[in-house]
Amino acid sequence: xxxxxxxxxxxxxxxxxxxxxxxxxxxxxxxxxxxxxxxxxxxxxxxxxxxxxxxxxxxxxxxxxxxxxxxxxxxxxxxxxxxxxxxxxxxxxxxxxxxxxxxxxxxxxxxxxxxxxxxxxxxxxxxxxxxxxxxxxxxxxxxxxxxxxxxxxxxxxxxxxxxxxxxxxxxxxxxxxxxxxxxxxxxxxxxxxxxxxxxxxxxxxxxxxxxxxxxxxxxxxxxxxxxxxxxxxxxxxxxxxxxxxxxxxxxxxxxxxxxxxxxxxxxxxxxxxxxxxxxxxxxxxxxxxxxxxxxxxxxxxxxxxxxxxxxxxxxxxxxxxxxxxxxxxxxxxxxxxxxxxxxxxxxxxxxxxxxxxxx
Ligand code: PEP
Ligand code: MN
Numbered sequence: 001x002x003x004x005x006x007x008x009x010x011x012x013x014x015x016x017x018x019x020x021x022x023x024x025x026x027x028x029x030x031x032x033x034x035x036x037x038x039x040x041x042x043x044x045x046x047x048x049x050x051x052x053x054x055x056x057x058x059x060x061x062x063x064x065x066x067x068x069x070x071x072x073x074x075x076x077x078x079x080x081x082x083x084x085x086x087x088x089x090x091x092x093x094x095x096x097x098x099x100x101x102x103x104x105x106x107x108x109x110x111x112x113x114x115x116x117x118x119x120x121x122x123x124x125x126x127x128x129x130x131x132x133x134x135x136x137x138x139x140x141x142x143x144x145x146x147x148x149x150x151x152x153x154x155x156x157x158x159x160x161x162x163x164x165x166x167x168x169x170x171x172x173x174x175x176x177x178x179x180x181x182x183x184x185x186x187x188x189x190x191x192x193x194x195x196x197x198x199x200x201x202x203x204x205x206x207x208x209x210x211x212x213x214x215x216x217x218x219x220x221x222x223x224x225x226x227x228x229x230x231x232x233x234x235x236x237x238x239x240x241x242x243x244x245x246x247x248x249x250x251x252x253x254x255x256x257x258x259x260x261x262x263x264x265x266x267x268x269x270x271x272x273x274x275x276x277x278x279x280x281x282x283x284x285x286x287x288x289x290x291x292x293x294x295x296x297x298x299x300x301x302x303x304x305x306x307x308x309x310x311x312x313x314x315x316x317x318x319x320x321x322x323x324x325x326x327x328x329x330x331x332x333x334x335x336x337x338x339x340x341x342x343x344x345x346x347x348x349x350x351x352x353x354x355x356x357x358x359x
Contacts, residue, residue, distance in 0.1 A: 016258060018161075018224030020085065020197065021249055022049035024239040025062060026069035033076055035231045038246035040080035044253050047104060048073075048082040049226060053093055054238055055110045062237035070100035085133070089117065091124040098128060106133040107148065109165055109202075113137035118148045126155040133161045133197065140167040140180050142187060149191065161195040162187065163226055164217070166203035176205020176242070179213065181220060188221070201228040201242045210244065211252045218256055227252070290345065297349040301356035311353045320346065 021039050026032045032050060039045045050073060054064035065072075073084045083103040088094050089111045097105055105125075111117045112135055125132065132152055137144040145162070152159055164184040166177025184196060198217030200210045214225050230236045233243035244252070304311060320342060328338040 017218060017222070017256070018046050018195070018197065019044055019253060020047040020049050020224065020226035021045045021229045023230045023236065024051055024201075024228045024243060025054055025237055026050040026052055026065050026072055027062075027237050028065075029072040029075065031231060032069070032072045033079060035229060035246065036076040036080050036082060038231060039229055039249070040082055042246065042250045042253075044250060045082060046224075047085050048076055048080070049085045049106075049228075051238070052086045052097075053089060055087075055089055055108055056238070057110075067096050067100075070096060070102065073102065074100060088121065091120055094121060094124040094128075094130070098130060104131045104133060104160055106163065107135060109135045109138045112148045113139060113144060115144075115147060115151070118151050122151045122155045122157065125152065125157045128157075131158050131160045133163050134159060135163040135165050135199070136167065136183065138168045138177075140178075140183055142183050142190075145183075145187060146190065149194070159194060161197045161223065162191075163197045163199050164203075164222070165199035175203055175209070177203050179203050179216075181216070184222075185220065195223040197224040197226050198222045199226040201226070201239070205242050207233075207242065207244055207248070210242075211255060214252060215256055219259055225253075225256075293345070294349070294352060297352055298356065301353035304353060305357050305359075311350055311357065317346070 021044075023032065023035050036048055039048065050069065052064050052066065052069040052073070054062060056063055070086070073086065076082060077084055085104040085106055086093075086097055086102050087108045088097055088105045089108060094105065107118065107121060111121070134145070134148050134152070137148070149159060149162065162184075164179070164187075166175060166179045167183070169178045184198075187194075188196060198214060200213035200217070203213055204210050210227065214227070217225065227249060228239060228243045229246055229249045230240075230243040231245065233240055233245060236243050301311075303309075321339070324338045324342050325335060327333070328335040331338075
């Protein structure tokens with residue numbers, strides 16, 4: 001990927017991704033300045049990040065260095081010229097960050113989730129010239145994310161960007177926070193003019209998946225990337241597993257491929273138009289088959305009602321699951337994908353039969 005320096009103000013729609021980088025937390029003045037110096041020398045960073053107050057899930061872990069870190073941040077700016085961003089979660093954080101001329105404030109996922117906190121932040125930002133970025137809430141709710149945007153817009157605060165950092169899920173999983181890409185995509189549809197940044201560090205929770213996740217976000221037309229970088233990641237006091245060294249950051253960013261949303265080559269456009277027509281027609285076929293299935297589900301629902309039979313027959317569900325294994329093999333589709341679709345269809349069938357039984 002090649003870079004052009006932005007010509008306009010903060011996160012206007014550039015012709016290249018906007019890059020935010022820096023450690024999860026400011027730990028010592030030396031750690032912060034050394035990491036920033038190395039990052040600045042790559043020439044790839046637009047905004048330097050560090051957490052000063054850390055909302056940790058469990059107590060007894062490093063909860064941030066506090067306001068002294070804001071002074072270290074200013075030393076970073078003096079030395080490297082990089083603009084700065086820190087996380088704020090309450091009125092006191094806002095006052096201190098603004099007093100220290102932090103350029104951009106961000107609202108973290110554990111704050112976006114709470115309308116009281118977001119409203120407190122909005123009230124304390126009213127009338128200031130602060131620039132804000134809003135991370136998605138920890139739970140997969142587009143409404144809460146939009147709600148935070150609306151609370152800040154209602155008091156006239158400039159929202160520079162929203163940040164997609166994934167959603168909390170219970171149990172073992174590939175990602176630390178499930179990206180659930182459909183949610184940021186839905187946000188883009190609702191707010192097409194709001195720049196959106198991907199945070200692969202908090203989505204992945206490890207170093208191996210960072211590059212692919214960042215690339216995927218660019219393929220989905222995200223406007224930028226926020227990535228955690230530490231001079232010595234293994235010794236980091238927070239999020240050690242997901243932070244990378246500055247040289248690794250440089251390789252990840254340089255390897256990213258920027259694709260364009262629209263191709264203006266006429267023949268390519270034509271090829272796409274005809275393929276898209278085929279897709280539209282196949283989508284109609286898929287849903288007309290689903291509609292046929294639902295008609296049968298309705299008649300079975302009537303039968304169950306007349307004979308007082310429960311909706312869920314466990315043996316029957318097992319049969320469907322076993323059948324999905326055969327289907328996935330026969331059609332060369334991933335089992336996970338086939339079963340996800342089956343579960344959605346099955347849930348809709350249960351809902352329809354429930355309505356019939358309780359009518
Ligand atoms: C962070 O950026 O270090 C952070 C705490 O992120 P999140 O709010 O996404 O958990
Ligand atoms: Mn972090």
